[in-house]
Amino acid sequence: NFGSWEGDKQVLTILGLVSSAASMVAQGHKPLNIVYIMSDDHSYQFVSAYDKRYVSTPNIDALAKHGVRFTESFVANSLSGPSRACMLTGKHSHMNGKTNNEHAHQFNQDQQTMPKILRANGYQTALIGKLHLEGIPQGFDYWNMLPGQGDYYNPLFVTPNNKGGIDTIQHRGYVTNIVTDMSIDWLEHRDKTKPFALFVHHKAAHRIWMPDTVDVNKYEDKTFPLPKTFYDDYKGRIAAEDAEMRINRDMDLVYDLKMQKNAPKISGLGRWYTQGVYKRMRPEEQAVMDKLYNPLAEDLYKRNLQGKELAEWKYQRYMRDYAKVITSLDRNIGRLMEYLKEHDLLDNTLIVYTSDQGFYMGENGWFDKRFMYDISMRTPLVMRLPKGLDKRGDVTQMVQNIDYAPTFLDLAGIKVPKDMQGVSLLPLLKNNKPVKNWNRNSLYYHFYECPGEHNVRRHYGIRTKNYKLIHFYGKDTKGENKDFWEMYDLRKDPEELNNIYNKPSYSKLQADLHKGLDSLRHYYKAENAY
Ligand code: SGN
Ligand code: CA
Numbered sequence: 001n002f003g004s005w006e007g008d009k010q011v012l013t014i015l016g017l018v019s020s021a022a023s024m025v026a027q028g029h030k031p032l033n034i035v036y037i038m039s040d041d042h043s044y045q046f047v048s049a050y051d052k053r054y055v056s057t058p059n060i061d062a063l064a065k066h067g068v069r070f071t072e073s074f075v076a077n078s079l080s081g082p083s084r085a086c087m088l089t090g091k092h093s094h095m096n097g098k099t100n101n102e103h104a105h106q107f108n109q110d111q112q113t114m115p116k117i118l119r120a121n122g123y124q125t126a127l128i129g130k131l132h133l134e135g136i137p138q139g140f141d142y143w144n145m146l147p148g149q150g151d152y153y154n155p156l157f158v159t160p161n162n163k164g165g166i167d168t169i170q171h172r173g174y175v176t177n178i179v180t181d182m183s184i185d186w187l188e189h190r191d192k193t194k195p196f197a198l199f200v201h202h203k204a205a206h207r208i209w210m211p212d213t214v215d216v217n218k219y220e221d222k223t224f225p226l227p228k229t230f231y232d233d234y235k236g237r238i239a240a241e242d243a244e245m246r247i248n249r250d251m252d253l254v255y256d257l258k259m260q261k262n263a264p265k266i267s268g269l270g271r272w273y274t275q276g277v278y279k280r281m282r283p284e285e286q287a288v289m290d291k292l293y294n295p296l297a298e299d300l301y302k303r304n305l306q307g308k309e310l311a312e313w314k315y316q317r318y319m320r321d322y323a324k325v326i327t328s329l330d331r332n333i334g335r336l337m338e339y340l341k342e343h344d345l346l347d348n349t350l351i352v353y354t355s356d357q358g359f360y361m362g363e364n365g366w367f368d369k370r371f372m373y374d375i376s377m378r379t380p381l382v383m384r385l386p387k388g389l390d391k392r393g394d395v396t397q398m399v400q401n402i403d404y405a406p407t408f409l410d411l412a413g414i415k416v417p418k419d420m421q422g423v424s425l426l427p428l429l430k431n432n433k434p435v436k437n438w439n440r441n442s443l444y445y446h447f448y449e450c451p452g453e454h455n456v457r458r459h460y461g462i463r464t465k466n467y468k469l470i471h472f473y474g475k476d477t478k479g480e481n482k483d484f485w486e487m488y489d490l491r492k493d494p495e496e497l498n499n500i501y502n503k504p505s506y507s508k509l510q511a512d513l514h515k516g517l518d519s520l521r522h523y524y525k526a527e528n529a530y
Contacts, residue, residue, distance in 0.1 A: 031195035032386050033349040034118075034408050035340065038087070038199070039329055040080060040130060040206040041369065042355035044073075044380040046326045054224060054361070055323045059334035060353050064382035067351075068391055068429065072398040073381035074463065077447055078357040078369045081107065081132045083401055084201075087356075088113040088133075090405030090420035093446060094529035098133065100449035107133035112417065114405035115139035115197065121414050124194040126186045129179045129201035136166070140199075144182055150175060150203040152210035153281045157182075172282075174212040175203045176325075180332040184339045197408065200336065204329045205359075207367070208256050208277060211324035213288040218327060220292070224319040224362075226312065229495050232364040236499040238484055239472045244455045245360065245368040247318060248311040253300070256367075257317045258289065261297035315362050322361070350411055351384040352404070363495070370456040372445045372470050373496045377463065389429040397428055397435070398465065400443050421524055441465065444520040446529060451477040458530070462517040466491050469501075469513035473530070487513065 044050040049061040049069050076086045077093045085098030085107050093099045098107040116139035119125045127143040130150050137143045144159040147168070155175050161167045171178045183200045190196055211218075234241035244250050253259040254270030258278075266274060278286065296317075305313055333353065340346055358376045360366035369376035381399065385391065402422030409416050410424035428435055446460035455477040461470035468488045475481050487501040487510060500506050521527050 034197040039202040043359035057330040063384040067385035070381040078376040083356040090422040109135040124196040205325040209321040212328040215324040219320040227363045258293040259297040261294040
């Protein structure tokens, strides 16, 4: 029975929850602080609180131990700039205007954002790291930002100076360490009379996966298990077939996997590595990399691997480098936690760890994200909870990144503006009693960046607990216009391999899902969003 998808009912329940939760927390004594840690492209498969197959992330897991793990956490648009815009505004992409990463679709910094509201209500706010939105950030007392995607080694940061201008400063070292140092430094020098909201936005673990020199040699003996769907044939899934994100075919040996030594040819992308990423490193940093990667490259080109052998070789390299980057990330989260603990801030601070979206670790043969399929629509989300929020264990309700802004405002005792589309998650965090009146049972998703890198066609859809309906539309990178629907039964087919759209036995469900999607598009004012 999908009756409760009707927009009106959702509005009533959601408003009811927000006001009661706000007063609950506002009655507390100490104002609560917020530390929001967001990485880039960190798959939940590489968070051991979610999945123990690949790496261990003890510091991220510890956050969940003193709080909660969200088992059904999703983004609204699986791409960096748009995801960050959803987080800041509490609105879906068509409402906040940042539908894709392209500069032609600039984020309007003048609009209402959650940090601006926190700041106007007495919070001290800071942003450190990757924002990936055009223009000058607003709503922060302090910001020190990686321009664009940022660099792993010896990165540039932009920050306001005291003459009313902006300085671009190159910092020495590895980005995850630098972002953490800056965060701790800000905490140390902040105005300690005010509550604070600190946004720590890591560049890790974005492509290409550059480890810190101290982690370069880790995981080299580990053989990662191949995902069940590594050799996907994409049957019945046109957009999946057309996407250009296959490890086998689209991952570049030089650029993505650092195999520059003796490379028989170097592509345009490859030159980004040899002339760009690699050149940014200092000679002593390059030497550490060379020592591992050069013999591997020599050996690879000698063996001249083909077919499955090459695909699996690339997969192992990808997984190993990614694991190294995650290990540094987790260690640095531990460092930040250590500071908060030493300064007695744990009891009155909400600490959030999430990523800007999920990421493919070889499932369907892929890297990257973008799709509404679960691997990329999901994102890790754990929270260490302050005193007064006593829920422990798993939160199993479906939540989305448009909920963070309302949650933080609610935590601060501030009324959530009516035009925010997300909902406060505080009612889910109060205690271990079952939550009443949580009527959200479907999520809306929309991806817009096509034609674009990786050639993932535009699509939007609805996800319920058990089902998914997706509409793919528009031109792809080759200029081909295609329009088609996909539908999945997530209970029987969690890997979303079997498109059941137009299967007669599912016709009633299909009609219901169409109705549900229409009402979500109406509810979120997305009827004309394409
Ligand atoms: C870069 C990457 C892509 C990636 C996008 C978006 N290419 O363009 O692989 O999908 O970022 O990622 S690269 O050659 O520059 O590495 S996002 O997380 O920032 O949205
Ligand atoms: Ca990202």
